[in-house]
Amino acid sequence: MALLYRFAQLHDRSGTRVFSFVVTRTVVRDPERDVTSKELVCGFQRWAVAFSRGEKVLGVYLVWRGASRNLRVYVDFTFTLLNREHFSMNESFSGKRVKFTYEAPAQGNRSYIAVADLYSRNFADTNGEFQLELSMANVRTVYMTEVRMPTSVFSAGQTKPSKLETDYFAFGGFDWNLVIYPHGKDADGCRGQDSRMSVYLMRLSGFDHRCRVRYSLALGEGERRIDSGQIEDISDAEGCGFGWxxxxxxxxxxxxxxxRVSLEMLEARTICEVAVQALGTSVLPAAPCYDRDKQAWAIRADLNSDTVRLHLVYKDIHNVPRNHLRYVSWSAYLLRGEGPNITAIGLPGEPFSRYYVQESVDEGIIMETNVDMNEVKENHCPYLTDKGQLRIRLEWNESHLLFQATYHKYDDVCRVHNQQMRREIVSLQAENYSLERQLFSYQKSLAYAQAQQQQQQQHPNQQHHSVVGHQGHLERSASSDTEYA
Incomplete structure (x- = not known):
C-alpha cells in the first residue's frame, strides 16, 4: 500500500507539486500483489503511483488515470527514495517532457532499486516501510484530431450538417469535446449569415457547477493554420461558453x-458564485456554497472593521476522515458587471489555503477586502447590488486528502534532511567565501607584479632616450660650430 502522506506546492514558473508517500512492507513482501496508490490530481489530470516486483528488484511507475484517445500529456517528474541517514544518499530518477498517451499511460523504471538495498542502505525502517517522493512539473495537456465534412451524396432538400463534433476527453475532472460550426452559429443555433466558422468548447459532465476554463486552439495546417491565442471562458451550468x-x-x-484541430487545455477550475448580504442587521446571514467535492461551506460579511471582511467556514469539517488531513486551496474574487463584461477583482492575499482535520465545528478563516465600510453604509460601493449584496466568486484550486493528521516519525526524515542541507549550504558558503578571498588575493598580487614589470620596462627605455638625446645635442652643437667657422 502507498499512502499519500504530505503535499507541498512550490510557487515557481513550472507549477511544481511534491507528493510524499509512505510505502508499506506489502510492496516488498507480497510480490504477487499489485500495489497502486489512490488517485491524486496534478496539472488538472488524475494520476497514481504503481509498483512492480521483479527478480529481486523494485520498479515504480507514474500512471495516467484520465487517458483518452487523441489526448497526450507531457510532464516532468522525479521519483526520490528518501534515505533515513543522509539526504546525499537519496535514490532518484527523473524524466523530462515524458509523453503519456492512451496506448502508453504508464511511465517509470522497472529496475528502480534492489530490494536488498532498501534495508542495507537504510531506506526502510524496522517495519519495512519507506518513503517515496514524487515531484511533478510543467504538465501540458494537448488534444489533436481531425474533423471531416461528410462527402456523401445528399438527397433533394437535405443539407450538410450545421455542426461537427469531436470525441470527448478528460480534463480537470470533467469530460469535454469541441463543437465546430463550419458556417457559423446565429442566436437560434442555426447556420450563420456570414458563414464564418465558430468553435465551442463544451463541458459534458459536472453540470452542478460552473467552471472557469483557459485554453488555446489552432485550426488547419501549414499556411492555412490559424491560432486563437489564449482564451479564458466561463463554462455555464449547461456546459457551454462564449466560444471562439x-x-x-x-x-x-x-x-x-x-x-486539423489542435487544442491545448491550460486550466479548468470549478467556481461558485454567491451573493453575500452586506447591508441590514448587525448579524448578517451566511450564504451557503459547495466545492468540487460537494462539501458544504458558508460565507458571511463581517462589518466590524474599517473595510469589509469575509468569513468563510467549512461546514462539513466533521466529514474529514479520522487521522487524515484535508488540504484545500481556493481563490476569492469580488464581482462587478454582468455577462461577458463581468470583472473579477481578486482579494488581497489570494490564493488561500488551509489544512483541515476532523472537528465538530470550524472556526473559519477571515479574508480581507479593499472595500471601505463607509462606501458600503452610504451605498456608494460599486460592488453592491440593488439588494445590498456583494457578489463573491470562490474558485476551488486544489484539494488533497492526506494520511496521518499528527506529527509522526516519518516527518523526522524530512526535518533531518532539512538540517543537513542547511549545514551543507553554510559549509559551501564559507568555502566559497574563502575561495573568493584567495582569488582576490591572487588577482591583487598579479596586478602588482604586472605593474612592477611595466615600470621596469619603461625605466630602461627612458634612460636610452635620454642618452640618445644628449648625443644628438652634442652632434648638432659641433656641426654648427664647424659651419660657422
Whole structure:
C-alpha cells in the first residue's frame, strides 16, 4: 500500500507539486500483489503511483488515470527514495517532457532499486516501510484530431450538417469535446449569415457547477493554420461558453474536406458564485456554497472593521476522515458587471489555503477586502447590488486528502534532511567565501607584479632616450660650430 502522506506546492514558473508517500512492507513482501496508490490530481489530470516486483528488484511507475484517445500529456517528474541517514544518499530518477498517451499511460523504471538495498542502505525502517517522493512539473495537456465534412451524396432538400463534433476527453475532472460550426452559429443555433466558422468548447459532465476554463486552439495546417491565442471562458451550468468566433470560412482552412484541430487545455477550475448580504442587521446571514467535492461551506460579511471582511467556514469539517488531513486551496474574487463584461477583482492575499482535520465545528478563516465600510453604509460601493449584496466568486484550486493528521516519525526524515542541507549550504558558503578571498588575493598580487614589470620596462627605455638625446645635442652643437667657422 502507498499512502499519500504530505503535499507541498512550490510557487515557481513550472507549477511544481511534491507528493510524499509512505510505502508499506506489502510492496516488498507480497510480490504477487499489485500495489497502486489512490488517485491524486496534478496539472488538472488524475494520476497514481504503481509498483512492480521483479527478480529481486523494485520498479515504480507514474500512471495516467484520465487517458483518452487523441489526448497526450507531457510532464516532468522525479521519483526520490528518501534515505533515513543522509539526504546525499537519496535514490532518484527523473524524466523530462515524458509523453503519456492512451496506448502508453504508464511511465517509470522497472529496475528502480534492489530490494536488498532498501534495508542495507537504510531506506526502510524496522517495519519495512519507506518513503517515496514524487515531484511533478510543467504538465501540458494537448488534444489533436481531425474533423471531416461528410462527402456523401445528399438527397433533394437535405443539407450538410450545421455542426461537427469531436470525441470527448478528460480534463480537470470533467469530460469535454469541441463543437465546430463550419458556417457559423446565429442566436437560434442555426447556420450563420456570414458563414464564418465558430468553435465551442463544451463541458459534458459536472453540470452542478460552473467552471472557469483557459485554453488555446489552432485550426488547419501549414499556411492555412490559424491560432486563437489564449482564451479564458466561463463554462455555464449547461456546459457551454462564449466560444471562439473566427474570421475565416471553412473552405479557407480545410483541406479536401478535412480540418486539423489542435487544442491545448491550460486550466479548468470549478467556481461558485454567491451573493453575500452586506447591508441590514448587525448579524448578517451566511450564504451557503459547495466545492468540487460537494462539501458544504458558508460565507458571511463581517462589518466590524474599517473595510469589509469575509468569513468563510467549512461546514462539513466533521466529514474529514479520522487521522487524515484535508488540504484545500481556493481563490476569492469580488464581482462587478454582468455577462461577458463581468470583472473579477481578486482579494488581497489570494490564493488561500488551509489544512483541515476532523472537528465538530470550524472556526473559519477571515479574508480581507479593499472595500471601505463607509462606501458600503452610504451605498456608494460599486460592488453592491440593488439588494445590498456583494457578489463573491470562490474558485476551488486544489484539494488533497492526506494520511496521518499528527506529527509522526516519518516527518523526522524530512526535518533531518532539512538540517543537513542547511549545514551543507553554510559549509559551501564559507568555502566559497574563502575561495573568493584567495582569488582576490591572487588577482591583487598579479596586478602588482604586472605593474612592477611595466615600470621596469619603461625605466630602461627612458634612460636610452635620454642618452640618445644628449648625443644628438652634442652632434648638432659641433656641426654648427664647424659651419660657422
Amino acid at each position: 468566433h473566427t474570421r475565416v470560412r471553412w473552405s479557407d482552412i480545410a483541406h479536401k474536406g478535412t480540418l
